[in-house]
Amino acid sequence: xxxxxxxxxxxxxxxxxxxxxxxGLGFFLIAALNGDAVQTTLPLAIDGAARHAVTMRDTGxxxxxxxxxxxxxxxxxxxALYRFGQLLDIVLxxxxxxxxxxxxxxxxxxxxxGHPFEHGTVxxxxxxxxxLIALNLWNWVRILxxxxxxxxxxxxxxxxxxxxxxxxxxxxxxxxxDAHVSIVPxxxxxxxxxxxxxxxxxxxxxxxxxxxx
Amino acid sequence: MAMIVNIDVMLAKxxxxxxxxxxxxxxxxTNLSLLKTGKVKGVRFATLEAICKALDCQPGDLLEYRPDAxx
Numbered sequence: 001x002x003x004x005x006x007x008x009x010x011x012x013x014x015x016x017x018x019x020x021x022x023x024g025l026g027f028f029l030i031a032a033l034n035g036d037a038v039q040t041t042l043p044l045a046i047d048g049a050a051r052h053a054v055t056m057r058d059t060g061x062x063x064x065x066x067x068x069x070x071x072x073x074x075x076x077x078x079x080a081l082y083r084f085g086q087l088l089d090i091v092l093x094x095x096x097x098x099x100x101x102x103x104x105x106x107x108x109x110x111x112x113x114g115h116p117f118e119h120g121t122v123x124x125x126x127x128x129x130x131x132l133i134a135l136n137l138w139n140w141v142r143i144l145x146x147x148x149x150x151x152x153x154x155x156x157x158x159x160x161x162x163x164x165x166x167x168x169x170x171x172x173x174x175x176x177x178d179a180h181v182s183i184v185p186x187x188x189x190x191x192x193x194x195x196x197x198x199x200x201x202x203x204x205x206x207x208x209x210x211x212x213x
Numbered sequence: 214m215a216m217i218v219n220i221d222v223m224l225a226k227x228x229x230x231x232x233x234x235x236x237x238x239x240x241x242x243t244n245l246s247l248l249k250t251g252k253v254k255g256v257r258f259a260t261l262e263a264i265c266k267a268l269d270c271q272p273g274d275l276l277e278y279r280p281d282a283x284x
Contacts, residue, residue, distance in 0.1 A: 211254035213244040 003112035021094030125196035132189030
């Protein structure tokens with residue numbers, strides 16, 4: 001892909017994230033001003049859900065089971081702490097994404113300008129790496145903290161609501177708030193930090209080379 | 214640095230200007246001035262060879278090691 005096209009793509013990404021962030025803040029402010037409760041959707045893993053046998057059409061032999069054991073739960077919460085958490089999520093996630101895209105555009109511009117091994121590129125790559133790690137850590141915090149904030153206040157008749165790692169007693173109907181913990185942004189962040197060190201070495205070599213006549 | 218560059222001495226002996234030498238060996242006047250004042254980290258053999266050829270001298274006539282010399 002041409003550098004110019006990549007720069008335009010990154011600019012578009014920054015614009016879209018900024019619009020998304022502004023829309024999120026707008027909805028948040030309208031809800032806060034109207035005194036509306038904040039709604040969130042939680043992924044659920046349902047233990048002991050009804051299982052249906054899967055059989056062969058011709059022989060009728062049982063070959064497996066299908067279970068509707070995953071779903072979502074819509075929760076309307078209006079607590080001040082929850083509201084603050086949502087605002088923090090919009091600002092932090094959106095802000096970190098904008099920082100990443102902005103610095104990436106700077107790196108692409110430096111490469112397009114024919115001077116990739118500069119202090120600015122190294123600093124930008126380091127910032128991207130740390131921002132990716134921070135984004136991943138924030139997601140972990142969000143996944144872990146959200147159920148802790150909500151679970152004490154929720155109940156579903158006939159079911160026990162629990163965090164993702166809970167285990168139900170025999171015969172108990174258990175709904176666990178599912179936690180999809182990803183480490184991909186963390187790994188990518190570490191790779192980018194290593195790349196930044198490679199660029200720093202390149203910068204030192206370039207400076208040495210420039211001082212030789 | 215303890216390395217002293219004596220290009221100006223050789224230029225005076227050969228009655229040649231810095232500009233003329235820069236043109237003859239094909240490096241910029243800025244780089245030759247940096248070399249002349251010892252403000253570089255190194256010299257390529259190709260550059261040294263070109264200077265020796267232009268000034269009709271040996272590398273030892275251009276470079277001198279003086280342990281007590283400082284920047």
